[in-house]
Amino acid sequence: xxxxxxxxxYKTLMGPGPSNIDPRVLExxxxxxIGHLDPDFVGLMDDIxxxxxxxxxxxxxxxxxxxxxxxxxxxxxxxxxxxxGDKVIICQNGVFGGRMKENVExxxxxxIMVMDDWGKAVDLNxxxxxxxxxxxxxxxxxxxxxxSTGVQSDAASIAKLAQAHDCxxxxxxxxxxxxxxxxxxxxxIDAAYSGSQKCLSCPPGLSPVSFSARAxxxxxxxxxxxxxxxxxxxxxxxxxxxxxxxxxxxxxPVNAMYALHESLAILKDEGLEQSWAxxxxxxxxxxxxxxxxxxxxxxxxxxxxxxxxAVILPESIKDREGDIRKTxxxxxxxxxxxxxxxxxxxxxxxxVMGHGASAKNIDICLSALNKVLA
Amino acid sequence: xxxxxxxxxYKTLMGPGPSNIDPRVLExxxxxxIGHLDPDFVGLMDDIxxxxxxxxxxxxxxxxxxxxxxxxxxxxxxxxxxxxGDKVIICQNGVFGGRMKENVExxxxxxIMVMDDWGKAVDLNxxxxxxxxxxxxxxxxxxxxxxSTGVQSDAASIAKLAQAHDCxxxxxxxxxxxxxxxxxxxxxIDAAYSGSQKCLSCPPGLSPVSFSARAxxxxxxxxxxxxxxxxxxxxxxxxxxxxxxxxxxxxxPVNAMYALHESLAILKDEGLEQSWAxxxxxxxxxxxxxxxxxxxxxxxxxxxxxxxxAVILPESIKDREGDIRKTxxxxxxxxxxxxxxxxxxxxxxxxVMGHGASAKNIDICLSALNKVLA
Numbered sequence: 001x002x003x004x005x006x007x008x009x010y011k012t013l014m015g016p017g018p019s020n021i022d023p024r025v026l027e028x029x030x031x032x033x034i035g036h037l038d039p040d041f042v043g044l045m046d047d048i049x050x051x052x053x054x055x056x057x058x059x060x061x062x063x064x065x066x067x068x069x070x071x072x073x074x075x076x077x078x079x080x081x082x083x084x085g086d087k088v089i090i091c092q093n094g095v096f097g098g099r100m101k102e103n104v105e106x107x108x109x110x111x112i113m114v115m116d117d118w119g120k121a122v123d124l125n126x127x128x129x130x131x132x133x134x135x136x137x138x139x140x141x142x143x144x145x146x147x148s149t150g151v152q153s154d155a156a157s158i159a160k161l162a163q164a165h166d167c168x169x170x171x172x173x174x175x176x177x178x179x180x181x182x183x184x185x186x187x188x189i190d191a192a193y194s195g196s197q198k199c200l201s202c203p204p205g206l207s208p209v210s211f212s213a214r215a216x217x218x219x220x221x222x223x224x225x226x227x228x229x230x231x232x233x234x235x236x237x238x239x240x241x242x243x244x245x246x247x248x249x250x251x252x253p254v255n256a257m258y259a260l261h262e263s264l265a266i267l268k269d270e271g272l273e274q275s276w277a278x279x280x281x282x283x284x285x286x287x288x289x290x291x292x293x294x295x296x297x298x299x300x301x302x303x304x305x306x307x308x309x310a311v312i313l314p315e316s317i318k319d320r321e322g323d324i325r326k327t328x329x330x331x332x333x334x335x336x337x338x339x340x341x342x343x344x345x346x347x348x349x350x351x352v353m354g355h356g357a358s359a360k361n362i363d364i365c366l367s368a369l370n371k372v373l374a
Numbered sequence: 375x376x377x378x379x380x381x382x383x384y385k386t387l388m389g390p391g392p393s394n395i396d397p398r399v400l401e402x403x404x405x406x407x408i409g410h411l412d413p414d415f416v417g418l419m420d421d422i423x424x425x426x427x428x429x430x431x432x433x434x435x436x437x438x439x440x441x442x443x444x445x446x447x448x449x450x451x452x453x454x455x456x457x458x459g460d461k462v463i464i465c466q467n468g469v470f471g472g473r474m475k476e477n478v479e480x481x482x483x484x485x486i487m488v489m490d491d492w493g494k495a496v497d498l499n500x501x502x503x504x505x506x507x508x509x510x511x512x513x514x515x516x517x518x519x520x521x522s523t524g525v526q527s528d529a530a531s532i533a534k535l536a537q538a539h540d541c542x543x544x545x546x547x548x549x550x551x552x553x554x555x556x557x558x559x560x561x562x563i564d565a566a567y568s569g570s571q572k573c574l575s576c577p578p579g580l581s582p583v584s585f586s587a588r589a590x591x592x593x594x595x596x597x598x599x600x601x602x603x604x605x606x607x608x609x610x611x612x613x614x615x616x617x618x619x620x621x622x623x624x625x626x627p628v629n630a631m632y633a634l635h636e637s638l639a640i641l642k643d644e645g646l647e648q649s650w651a652x653x654x655x656x657x658x659x660x661x662x663x664x665x666x667x668x669x670x671x672x673x674x675x676x677x678x679x680x681x682x683x684a685v686i687l688p689e690s691i692k693d694r695e696g697d698i699r700k701t702x703x704x705x706x707x708x709x710x711x712x713x714x715x716x717x718x719x720x721x722x723x724x725x726v727m728g729h730g731a732s733a734k735n736i737d738i739c740l741s742a743l744n745k746v747l748a
């Protein structure tokens with residue numbers, strides 16, 4: 001049995017991620033590998049950290065990419081900040097809040113759930129009630145941009161409430177980073193995690209994270225060891241922190257770091273404000289076209305994410321939406337995302353992310369939909 | 375502040391990994407990204423699993439790459455097979471056995487340590503005594519090829535002893551896979567993990583793992599949830615297993631998988647036996663040159679790894695070995711590895727791995743050493 005090289009067809013990626021990648025980023029990965037402790041690589045690590053601080057709008061020292069996908073970034077935040085017996089308030093309004101609950105419970109802690117409907121932003125009143133009812137809560141965790149529903153919650157207000165009740169905050173900004181404002185320091189977020197493959201338009205596999213001084217102090221005061229050796233920040237810090245020994249912990253994914261560096265440099269060159277504005281503009285073009293085709297939006301305009309469009313399918317196509325997505329993929333090389341959980345078969349998730357937030361991609365998408373739905 | 379593209383100099387990588395990469399593999403990573411649930415990607419996943427079964431010499435269904443480096447592959451084995459209160463016998467003869475102990479203890483289990491000197495193979499008599507003294511032990515864990523010392527242990531005999539005492543086996547074959555025989559089914563290993571960046575000559579970032587039917591049964595009978603959501607095989611299986619729902623768990627590092635596929639295909643094309651023989655031949659050429667230069671080997675010939683040469687430094691250079699490694703790196707673009715722990719400053723670790731197990735690399739290494747030590 002002969003193994004031929006895998007030669008993927010170029011596809012227009014307008015699902016929930018991965019997004020299409022700038023050729024500069026793709027090219028960077030084929031550069032020669034060097035050692036994970038090579039001084040040149042250590043210099044690259046410092047550049048990546050500095051660029052990540054810009055993307056997160058933070059001065060946090062401990063800002064680096066976890067050497068694994070976003071789910072591992074999430075787990076890094078929880079296993080380091082949560083100890084057995086702790087109480088964590090989780091605002092859930094989609095799939096990823098549920099995953100936070102799994103993380104908290106696997107740390108031997110208690111999750112207090114503040115539930116909102118899928119497609120609605122986190123209700124601040126419900127959160128405040130939960131904080132009052134649980135004065136011993138240690139952390140408030142929430143999803144800034146729910147990839148399963150396309151809703152954005154008011155991170156600044158959530159963090160303010162958490163601070164007023166002396167809680168740390170953990171924020172999932174997997175889908176927001178680079179696409180809509182993520183202002184860690186201004187908001188006072190203590191731990192945040194993202195993914196490389198959404199609005200940063202880097203291949204999947206890395207999870208940018210950032211921790212405040214207060215979070216690091218909390219980690220320093222732990223009574224128990226972090227349950228994961230691989231994700232234990234007290235060990236990882238010795239590899240990633242400037243001024244630290246830069247000693248071996250694990251072998252970093254060197255070529256993936258080349259790509260992250262390149263994609264962050266592209267973001268810096270464009271400027272965050274310009275990137276946010278571009279996502280907004282392309283979202284509006286897509287929205288206008290989708291409304292004409294009979295789609296409507298799951299999420300109210302006020303909390304709608306430009307980069308993740310959760311659209312309710314026209315009645316006429318609900319019973320064949322899977323086949324239509326197949327046709328889009330096979331005949332138009334266009335990927336759009338299906339609904340998750342209770343929204344499966346009812347919505348599509350159309351991503352307008354990073355390098356893919358372009359007039360070209362919007363044209364391809366609307367043109368293909370016009371043909372397929374005609 | 376302008377960020378220029380990072381343009382790493384090509385270096386001859388003869389440390390403990392990463393190793394030099396075939397241009398075919400480097401090129402593969404710059405192919406267009408496609409979705410992690412795209413049918414074309416699912417087909418690639420199946421090809422990768424099939425090629426990995428060849429590399430591991432196993433028929434195990436559950437054979438796939440963990441989406442993170444070797445340390446996460448190690449953790450995958452331990453957190454899935456170990457439950458709180460379990461007893462695990464660990465054979466330690468270097469750095470990585472110590473990391474196993476950390477893993478076991480962080481699972482709330484007890485580690486029974488069977489200690490051997492660094493540079494010595496696991497002593498089967500000591501292991502047998504430990505098995506007799508701990509009839510309630512559930513697992514025997516050991517490092518097949520210790521990257522910190524260059525020693526290979528007798529995996530077949532260790533596994534046989536473990537089976538005779540009704541224990542599962544966990545084997546670290548990070549440095550052996552592809553370089554020296556790894557015969558999971560013949561030896562009866564229950565869980566094995568490796569790394570992409572050693573003798574497979576793929577960029578770092580992925581950890582090939584394989585689990586026997588007995589291991590899967592043990593996982594199925596767990597009384598407690600796996601403490602890591604990201605590494606929980608009961609969830610990961612639904613994404614990786616043929617015939618399974620192929621449902622979303624995490625976003626796989628798509629382009630890194632292109633590279634793993636290409637590097638495994640290269641191994642298959644060459645043939646395992648031929649690859650093992652090439653490592654042996656190039657090791658012998660290096661050994662002859664090093665002996666002439668006054669180096670000696672830490673490890674007895676019988677248990678010496680061809681792909682990781684732990685060499686004792688000539689007395690004359692011990693006090694300036696760090697400077698010499700810097701000169702090799704800066705003036706000859708040659709990376710060799712330092713000693714770890716108690717062996718720091720006493721040995722070097724010279725890797726002859728994968729694509730780098732070539733006459734060209736051996737020539738570059740010996741020629742540079744001849745110049746620098748002259």
